[in-house]
Amino acid sequence: MSPAPRQKVALVGLSSVGYRSLALGYVRAAAQADPRLAGSSGFMTLDLDVSVDPWWVAFRVAGLRPDVVGFSVTCWNARAVYDACRLVRRSVPGAVIVLGGPEVSPIAEDVLAANPDVDAVVRGEGEETFPELLVALLRDRPLWRVEGVTARREGSGIVSAPDRPLIADLDTIPSPYLAGVIEPAEGSAYIETYRGCPHRCGYCFEGKGFGRIRSFSRERVQAEVDHLATTAGLRSFSFIDPVFNLTSDRLEWLAGMLEPHARRSVRLHTIEVDIERIGPAEAGLLRRAGVASVETGPQTVGERALAACRRTFDRERFVAGVEALRAAGISVECDLIVGLPGDRASDVLDGMRFAVGLDPGSVQLSSLHVLPGTDLWARADEHRLVFDPEPPHEVVSTADIPFADLRRLELCGNALMNLYKARV
Amino acid sequence: MLRFRDIVLGTGPRPGECRLCTPAPESPVPVFRPAEEILADLAAHPGEIGAPVGVRLTGADPLAHPDPPSLVAAAVRTGAQRVALDTPGEGLARPGAADALLAAGARVFEVALLGSTEATHDRLAARSGSFDALAEGLAAVASAAEGREARVFVRARVTVCPHTVADLPATVMRCAELGASQVVLVAREGVDPRRALEWIGAACDTGTVNRLWVSVSGVPAEALGERGLHAVDPFEAVHAGSLP
Numbered sequence A: 001m002s003p004a005p006r007q008k009v010a011l012v013g014l015s016s017v018g019y020r021s022l023a024l025g026y027v028r029a030a031a032q033a034d035p036r037l038a039g040s041s042g043f044m045t046l047d048l049d050v051s052v053d054p055w056w057v058a059f060r061v062a063g064l065r066p067d068v069v070g071f072s073v074t075c076w077n078a079r080a081v082y083d084a085c086r087l088v089r090r091s092v093p094g095a096v097i098v099l100g101g102p103e104v105s106p107i108a109e110d111v112l113a114a115n116p117d118v119d120a121v122v123r124g125e126g127e128e129t130f131p132e133l134l135v136a137l138l139r140d141r142p143l144w145r146v147e148g149v150t151a152r153r154e155g156s157g158i159v160s161a162p163d164r165p166l167i168a169d170l171d172t173i174p175s176p177y178l179a180g181v182i183e184p185a186e187g188s189a190y191i192e193t194y195r196g197c198p199h200r201c202g203y204c205f206e207g208k209g210f211g212r213i214r215s216f217s218r219e220r221v222q223a224e225v226d227h228l229a230t231t232a233g234l235r236s237f238s239f240i241d242p243v244f245n246l247t248s249d250r251l252e253w254l255a256g257m258l259e260p261h262a263r264r265s266v267r268l269h270t271i272e273v274d275i276e277r278i279g280p281a282e283a284g285l286l287r288r289a290g291v292a293s294v295e296t297g298p299q300t301v302g303e304r305a306l307a308a309c310r311r312t313f314d315r316e317r318f319v320a321g322v323e324a325l326r327a328a329g330i331s332v333e334c335d336l337i338v339g340l341p342g343d344r345a346s347d348v349l350d351g352m353r354f355a356v357g358l359d360p361g362s363v364q365l366s367s368l369h370v371l372p373g374t375d376l377w378a379r380a381d382e383h384r385l386v387f388d389p390e391p392p393h394e395v396v397s398t399a400d401i402p403f404a405d406l407r408r409l410e411l412c413g414n415a416l417m418n419l420y421k422a423r424v
Numbered sequence B: 001m002l003r004f005r006d007i008v009l010g011t012g013p014r015p016g017e018c019r020l021c022t023p024a025p026e027s028p029v030p031v032f033r034p035a036e037e038i039l040a041d042l043a044a045h046p047g048e049i050g051a052p053v054g055v056r057l058t059g060a061d062p063l064a065h066p067d068p069p070s071l072v073a074a075a076v077r078t079g080a081q082r083v084a085l086d087t088p089g090e091g092l093a094r095p096g097a098a099d100a101l102l103a104a105g106a107r108v109f110e111v112a113l114l115g116s117t118e119a120t121h122d123r124l125a126a127r128s129g130s131f132d133a134l135a136e137g138l139a140a141v142a143s144a145a146e147g148r149e150a151r152v153f154v155r156a157r158v159t160v161c162p163h164t165v166a167d168l169p170a171t172v173m174r175c176a177e178l179g180a181s182q183v184v185l186v187a188r189e190g191v192d193p194r195r196a197l198e199w200i201g202a203a204c205d206t207g208t209v210n211r212l213w214v215s216v217s218g219v220p221a222e223a224l225g226e227r228g229l230h231a232v233d234p235f236e237a238v239h240a241g242s243l244p
Helices: A022-032 A054-064 A078-091 A105-114 A126-138 A218-229 A248-263 A280-288 A303-308 A315-327 A345-357 A403-421 B035-044 B068-077 B097-104 B118-125 B130-148 B165-177 B193-209 B221-231
Strands: A007-015 A041-049 A068-072 A096-100 A120-122 A149-153 A157-160 A188-191 A236-239 A293-299 A331-338 A361-367 A395-397 B002-008 B053-058 B083-086 B106-112 B153-160 B182-187 B213-217 B235-239
Touching (some): A007 A022, A007 A054, A007 A078, A007 A126, A022 A041, A022 A068, A022 A126, A041 A054, A054 A078, A068 A126, A078 A096, A096 A126, A105 A120, A105 A149, A105 A157, A120 A126, A126 A149, A188 A218, A218 A248, A248 A280, A280 A315, A293 A315, A293 A345, A293 A361, A315 A331, A331 A345, A331 A403, A361 A403, A395 A403, A403 B002, A403 B193, A403 B213, B002 B035, B053 B068, B053 B106, B068 B083, B068 B097, B097 B106, B097 B130, B106 B130, B118 B130, B153 B193, B165 B182, B165 B193, B193 B221, B213 B221
Parallel strands (some): A007 A041, A188 A236, A293 A331, A331 A361, B002 B053, B053 B083, B083 B106, B153 B182, B182 B213
């Protein structure tokens, strides 16, 4: 019988029903594989529904008697995480509470200042930083000296260590699927084939500030897909890549890799595509890959908002992309954002008319969320964007659309979306 | 927005008309055009694949037709993805009616409400039991939709006239309680805009705080002032002849 670990680490994901935190899977797989932690650290993951009462989150965490508690934080679960931290601090007083993720990473010092129960924030990619933090705890070294960590320093307040460089070779990160720390949830698995984004949309944190695209090797992706495809009950893959059709060559490779599984009815759902680069040939490749539905913009058709958000929109190519996908039997979800800087109410209505007029299959309308780390977050004052400082940071008013009209546009848009969905 | 071409089924009392403003026609029973004429109308403007044009069956209460599901099915056969029924809604309460309509392909129900209470609605509709039947019918639609995992849209039309105007906010509230997806306030000609606008504004705001979109028809957007967006109606009714 092996001795009990000196350090018990609980990783807590608060997600929507049917989702598991892939981020925590990556972090745990990396920490488990770190030889410096072998034999001294034990890991447990709690995947809970974000709507679970924070008292019960604390109850589950306390039952694990952890020394370290890590939460993955997005704008969608941040309030629930902060509530849980407050109760975990009091129910497990000795535990070190660590946060990471896109909501806290760009504003780590502010998060620590506002949440006295949190001990440290891991900034940027966690696969190297979090194990380093655990090693520092084992060796009784200060967390604020760990690259990529913001932490409290006795007598000096909150201190941020220098940023940690991006992981140069993503293949050095252990696969959470191949390591067995995460399994498909409800018949679906999430796969990441690269990090970064070719676009620089002002509202989006998809690229997470990573300046360039770094890919997992094709062999690594193939191994994950083959492993998952043989998992009992797997019905679909979702690729979390910001743009599935990143290059033609890559799309062809993915189609070839996924085709055998598509023949066994394993489907790809709601992958994000750059629709203006899809014609009949690309739609055919997506079909081969088993793609059932794709998600895409235009987010807005207003020229001023497109410029403010550094986006482009080619109406003809967009329409051609939807038609090519529809001809291939692939449903398209067109996304629109209400409240982008530069858009007037008439632009938002034009966007609705455009999207519904395409009859793409699905139209999704959502309010702007001004996310930490994005260009719009940094330039909110310049754009006269007013938003809720609390997550999920929904827009309150813009220079062109007052508060009440934003709410009206949301309701009108929702009525249109519901009418659109009411069909045989 | 989403276009619906009107197929006129016949003549009869207009759903939602205030009987204190508009006396009932001499013959309150709908008179339907011959079935072959209706079918010919439907066939003359087939739905285009990829073009989201729906069909609204209007002119006479489609639920008073001898075989409403067959009308809906005929519209679906022309390629219409959305078939709307323009009806007082009482007929939806008949046993099995809602489910049969959904089975045939009906997805949009445009019903009429004249007041926030049973007493007000029934008095203005000049039909006893009308409110209860409508409420029962909408519950039947919701239940049938759940059973069939179908998405339906309930558009509640509220006539704005001197007899309804002060009750508009409460009527919108009642629409929300009955499960409406949208309310459209239809201002009757001759309504005093100075008196009506205050109530229309309050009704719009009642919808907003209850997460229900309220459109206003018959009042120019400019007259609605800061509530001008309420002139926007996601449901766009067009005459068959005006389609390309």
